[in-house]
Amino acid sequence: MKEKDWFTEWFNTKYYHILYKDRNNADAQLFMKNITEFLALPKTAHILDLPCGKGRHSVFLNSLEYKVTGGDLAVNSIKIAKKFENTTLKFTVHDMREPFNHKYDAIFNLFTSFGYFEDDKEDLLILQNIKNGLQKDGFFVFDFLNAALVKDNLVAKETKVVDDITFYITREIINGFIIKNITFFADDKQHSYTERVKYLDEAKMKSYFEKVGFTIINTFGDYKLSDFNEKISNRLILVAK
The missing domain is CATH 3.40.50.150 (Vaccinia Virus protein VP39)
Known part of the structure; x- marks a missing residue:
C-alpha cells in the first residue's frame, strides 16, 4: 500500500x-x-x-x-x-x-x-x-x-477505550503534516494505522x-x-x- x-x-x-x-x-x-x-x-x-x-x-x-x-x-x-x-x-x-x-x-x-x-x-x-x-x-x-490551535494544544499521547478495545494514540507534527498514530489489539491481532492531514x-x-x-x-x-x-x-x- x-x-x-x-x-x-x-x-x-x-x-x-x-x-x-x-x-x-x-x-x-x-x-x-x-x-x-x-x-x-x-x-x-x-x-x-x-x-x-x-x-x-x-x-x-x-x-x-x-x-x-x-x-x-x-x-x-x-x-x-x-x-x-x-x-x-x-x-x-x-x-x-x-x-x-x-x-x-x-x-x-x-x-x-x-x-x-x-x-x-x-x-x-x-x-x-x-x-x-x-x-x-x-x-x-x-x-x-x-491548524494553529491544534499545534498549540497538541495532545502527544492519549489512550481511549471503546467497545473493550484500548486504542493507543500518539500525535506529532512532522514535515508539514499532522500525524496521528493509532495502535490497538483486537480480534486476536495487533493493528496499527496512521492518519495524516496536511498542516x-x-x-x-x-x-x-x-x-x-x-x-x-x-x-x-x-x-x-x-x-x-x-x-x-x-x-x-x-x-x-
Missing part, C-alpha cells in the same frame, strides 16, 4: 467506526442548520456531501428537505450509508480526485476531510473538481481543523482557494458561525463561490 493512501485502508475498517462512534451529532446538525440558513439555500437545492463517510451529515441535510448526494471512497461506509437512501438521498462511491458528472447547487467538504496528499497538486485537483462541479451561483462550504493554516488554505479561482465570501471559526480567530477557534470554515 502506498503510504499516501493511508485513508483507503483505515476508513474501510470497522475499527475506524468504533474509535469515532461518539462523534458529536448535535454539533454536526447545528452546523448544517446554521450554514443552510445563512446561505439561504432554497429547498430545491441539490447538495453534494463529499466525502460523506457513513452519511450522518447527508441524512440530516436530507431531513431538512434538501436533495442530497453523498460520495465517499470507502466502500464499507457507502454500504452502510445506502441503507438510508430514498428518492431524494443517494450515496455513491467516489474518489475526490475524480471529476463529477453532475453540477450541484452546493458542495460540502466537512469534518477535516481534506489535505491527505503529499503533493499539493492533488489537493488543488480536488478543489478544481469541486469548483467544476458547482452550478454558476453554487456555494462551496469547507470545514477544516484550525493547512488559514493563509495556506486561502492561497489554495485563490489558485483554483474560488472567491472566499465568509470565514467562520465554529459551528455557530462565529468569526474565525486563529488563537481560539476550533474550526476553519470557509465559504466560497
Whole structure:
C-alpha cells in the first residue's frame, strides 16, 4: 500500500467506526442548520456531501428537505450509508480526485476531510473538481481543523477505550503534516494505522482557494458561525463561490 493512501485502508475498517462512534451529532446538525440558513439555500437545492463517510451529515441535510448526494471512497461506509437512501438521498462511491458528472447547487467538504496528499497538486485537483462541479451561483462550504490551535494544544499521547478495545494514540507534527498514530489489539491481532492531514493554516488554505479561482465570501471559526480567530477557534470554515 502506498503510504499516501493511508485513508483507503483505515476508513474501510470497522475499527475506524468504533474509535469515532461518539462523534458529536448535535454539533454536526447545528452546523448544517446554521450554514443552510445563512446561505439561504432554497429547498430545491441539490447538495453534494463529499466525502460523506457513513452519511450522518447527508441524512440530516436530507431531513431538512434538501436533495442530497453523498460520495465517499470507502466502500464499507457507502454500504452502510445506502441503507438510508430514498428518492431524494443517494450515496455513491467516489474518489475526490475524480471529476463529477453532475453540477450541484452546493458542495460540502466537512469534518477535516481534506489535505491527505503529499503533493499539493492533488489537493488543488480536488478543489478544481469541486469548483467544476458547482452550478454558476453554487456555494462551496469547507470545514477544516484550525491548524494553529491544534499545534498549540497538541495532545502527544492519549489512550481511549471503546467497545473493550484500548486504542493507543500518539500525535506529532512532522514535515508539514499532522500525524496521528493509532495502535490497538483486537480480534486476536495487533493493528496499527496512521492518519495524516496536511498542516493547512488559514493563509495556506486561502492561497489554495485563490489558485483554483474560488472567491472566499465568509470565514467562520465554529459551528455557530462565529468569526474565525486563529488563537481560539476550533474550526476553519470557509465559504466560497
